[in-house]
Amino acid sequence: VNLADIIATTRDRRALTSLQIQRLVTAATDGTAADYQLAAWLMAVVLNGLSDQETTALTLAMANSGERLDLAGLPKPWLDKHSTGGVGDKTTLVVLPILAACGMTIVKMSGRGLGITGGTIDKLESIPGFRTDLTPEEMKDQAERIGIALSGQTPRLAPADKALYALRDVTGTVQSIPLIVSSILSKKIAGGAEKVVFDVKCGSGAFMKSHDDARALANSLMTIGAEAGLQVACLITDMQQPLGRAVGNALEVQEAIDVLSGKERGRFRKLCEQLAGLALELGGKVEKGLGKQHAANCIDDGSALLKLDQWFQAQGVHVSVVDPQFSLPRAPAKQEVLATARGFVSAIDAEQIGSLVVELGGGRKTKGDAVDPAVGVVLHKEVGVLVEKGEPILTIHARKDEDLIPLTDQADRAIRISSNAPAVPDVIKEVFKSQPRD
């Protein structure tokens, strides 16, 4: 493979052939490509972009760079769900049980958190006994039995993504829609999914800060996903305030259980119903327009909670989540943060709450940091409500009392109270449904 030619082609805004892209990906995977040449190419992609055709070729080449999970024999539809990540985003823990309860097959790889963005694997590892290191064979077996399997990423699937991501992370080349889209989609394809629902987060606590950026990513996921042979649907959802009540690993698991138990009915449940509904419609399980209600029914009739229990137990948890013996790690120190005035809560900044949880030890500053499963923040109010002076807005859960003082100030700065009622954006900002295909 002539990497010098490939670099010059992208640098000069000319188009690479699919064959060139395949060779590039092969060389990146087997280590024959020099890191410095890949890095130069990645920066050229960040600044000059890639066409949809090139991005599709990159996606497929990465998907084919290792093994591909073959779900043959498992009930269709084979579905996956992806979130671009945010603060308090425990959607996977609610949506997957709903979908599996409705007869879908979900084999999913998830990641760990980095910076303010949490990771599903970290959340699940806060549950005593939960195994996140399933082999591809174990994932398929488990999905055959109960409809869900979720594991950390294995180097056997889409190894090119692992190689390129490691390089992107240290060369300032993470922020590029073609690179993000090909990274996401290649793992979905390698994991065997045929249909994927995306949750593109938008706001201060998300990777995409503006609606325009989020829409560009959503459009690309839709276009390239379809070109690469997937059926896709997508939501753009609000991440200006944290999603739901809890931010922090074990606290979020408990919140997901509470949603599936019918105890929580706020914005977070609404997002889960909408996303699960979109997936049910995409999977042909319900008629168009009825997905959301069907998802809500699966919560209300307890079938989704039952599925969550099956899932957790299949992956090593010994106690049912409805058993009084079921327990999650708890942080010993707590501090409430109170409203400093009477008024409307006009902002609870997701980015600041996210970084507060990182400071508590609930997230990572750099890869390889340990994560404390117990710490975090629980919100008692959401944006838009009227509060009295002195009412608790949130509670910080910390490892020790000394952590609380500086972080209480930080929490204060994340909260804004105003005398006028603010405009509260709906949690669902935009819906993209795929066109029917012949």
Next chain:
Amino acid sequence: VNLADIIATTRDRRALTSLQIQRLVTAATDGTAADYQLAAWLMAVVLNGLSDQETTALTLAMANSGERLDLAGLPKPWLDKHSTGGVGDKTTLVVLPILAACGMTIVKMSGRGLGITGGTIDKLESIPGFRTDLTPEEMKDQAERIGIALSGQTPRLAPADKALYALRDVTGTVQSIPLIVSSILSKKIAGGAEKVVFDVKCGSGAFMKSHDDARALANSLMTIGAEAGLQVACLITDMQQPLGRAVGNALEVQEAIDVLSGKERGRFRKLCEQLAGLALELGGKVEKGLGKQHAANCIDDGSALLKLDQWFQAQGVHVSVVDPQFSLPRAPAKQEVLATARGFVSAIDAEQIGSLVVELGGGRKTKGDAVDPAVGVVLHKEVGVLVEKGEPILTIHARKDEDLIPLTDQADRAIRISSNAPAVPDVIKEVFKSQPRD
């Protein structure tokens, strides 16, 4: 040094501080910077550029990355000359002796040829005995005795340039004005020059194909040169047809000797007079407007030829160039290429003649290739003249007869003959003189 920050800053078109640039250059020189991070940064520079302030900081940091030659004690002005490279460009061999004959001190590092662009070191090495590996101490000693010293690049001066250039060469990041300008100027500064004349080549046989590109480079050399403390002047000169009669190492040395002997009076001598004149004016050796005539006088009175002889002998040549014993390598096989029709020579394409000489073995396809000193092309006609059908246009000098057949065809394709007299661009396309400084 936080390379991730530096990469992101240039990627996002924000300005680096001089301190950041210094640290980057230090890390590139001492090897603590990862190649892949440098490569990503270099590509960001190619696509986003650097400001004049950043380019100046880069130039100075690279100039200071190793030793700096201190010419204290040698007669001023301390001058250097730089060409951006072309086909048949042996200007250094004529201009340096003129300037030294006029009392200037020239300590110069030159490079080897690559691709169609020849290199002064290759040309000089075609002379039996000529040494091109002077140490910085030998260069200074020799310049003190005779006014000229010329050597291949030493890693002791501007080692950052060597490190960055090696990476640029394999990452598609050669073509960038800030990187080109800082590379050129840093070596001049490290070599001790205070004044520099530039010859920016423009046309098919040059790096800069268009006048606009050449002008952008010339402007940047003038601006950054002045900011970095040099006094600079610059010509943009034509490289659409080869410069002078000869292309090929020994053949070009002979042509330079012929110019200094008064035997050659064409476009090439004109360029040398103009460039030497510009240097004489810049160096304060003659009044403005009289430089060119003064340079011509130095040729006509034999003083420049005498200086050439001194120079060659100081660097190891045992025979005077005017001695009948002086001999250069000669190629055994020759073939004339004739005019295919009566008419005006309307093009002799420099790029095609250059690649023909590479094919003959007179240039390098890749670094490290050996160069044949004897082979090349001698032009008998220049663009604009009227020729009869069957008149020789050029002669190919080859290693063996078998090389001649395919190359004769290639030479034919480089030549165009037309029935109308073509417009012949002057060899000097533009002159940039530095503003007087307080």
